[in-house]
Amino acid sequence: MPNPTAAMLVIGDEILSGRTRDANMHHLAGQLALRGITLSEVRIVSDDHEAIVAALNALRAAWDHVFTSGGIGPTHDDITADAIGAAFGVLVDIRDDARALLAAHYERTGGELNAARLRMARIPEGATLIENPVSTAPGFTIGNVHVMAGVPAVFQAMVASVLPTLTGGAPLVSTSTRIDRGEGDIAGPLAALAAEYPDVAIGSYPFQKDGKFGANIVIRGQDGAQVAAATDRLSELL
Template sequence: MPNPTAAMIVIGDEILSGRTRDSNAHHLAGRLAIQGIDLREVRFIGDDRATIIATVQELSAQRDHVFTSGGIGPTHDDITADCVAEAMGASIDVRDDARAVLQAYYDARGTEMNGARLRMARIPGEATLIDNPVSAAPGFSLGNVHVMAGVPRIFEAMLDGLLRRVEGGRQVTSRSFLLDRGEGDIADILRQLAGDHPDVSIGSYPAWTGAGYQVAVVVRSAEAGDLDAVATKLREAFPEARE
């Protein structure tokens, strides 16, 4: 049975403008690989209502899971929760369980629960909360869409809890080989290997060392036997390969 598939939507004008560097996509990719969930694409979009709604609807229909980051804070441009609710045909309002979580957090710090902070308790009625052990404001799962914060430390903490209840598949493993060659010297053999072993992903990544070309060949598969077979053929073709 094939592994579940996933897509990620990174939401925020600050990402597209270059003001903020995204690290959440990199973190998610690594965690999903361990979970046995195949991340197929990442979309970067701005804080535009129509774009968010259309992107959520499109990817939710195509993938088993959609993970979002960004746009669930207390300010006027934090519109992700409302957009996801609309995209999935759900109503959204302040929910008592989310309000209680936030109230306890702010009471413990002697901070007022004002209207802006209360916006972070707006959760679709059908959604399951995603715990936020860092700053309390919860994310949520609605259908196959998982909505999380954009701040990396909070996103990572939310993801830790979420993945405990998301069923994965077979873990994909990889092996890497370094060759003192250019890609043109190895392309034909890699093409043949890829055709002979369709369940193995084979990538080549060239670099210039200053003294000459090098290429790293990375092979990935959920099937250990297929991975070993490709690794053996690579070593036969390129005895000098360093793993």
């Protein structure tokens, strides 16, 4: 059976402007691979309502799961919850259980649960909350969409909260073999290997170091025995 699929939607003016280098995508990709869920597409859009709604609707129709990051804080540029509500056609309002979480948190820490912070209790109708052990304000799951914070420590904690609730598949197994020859010299044998082992994916990732060309040959698949056999055959061929 093929593994479940996933997409990620990064809501990220700060990534697109070049100010920040995204870290959440790389983290999620690694966690999904371990869980046997295939990350199939990533989109990064700006903090724009229409752009978020359009991308979300395309991704949730195409893949089994969608993970979003960013835009669920208390400030004016945090527009993700409303965009998700619009995409699903449901109301977004302050919810009692989310408000209670925040009230307890700010009572404990001495902060004020003001109008801005209450925005973080605005949850689309029909969603379930995602626990945030780092800073309390919850994410949420609605349909097949998991809405999470952009701050890496919080994003990672939410991923850890969500992933155990999802049905995974066979973890992706991979081997990496470094070949110190130019890709052009090994392309023929590699193509033959790919034809011989159609159930594994064989990727060639060239590098250049100290003026010399080489490539890392990565063999990936769900079936560890096939991956191992193809890797052995690679060593014979090259």
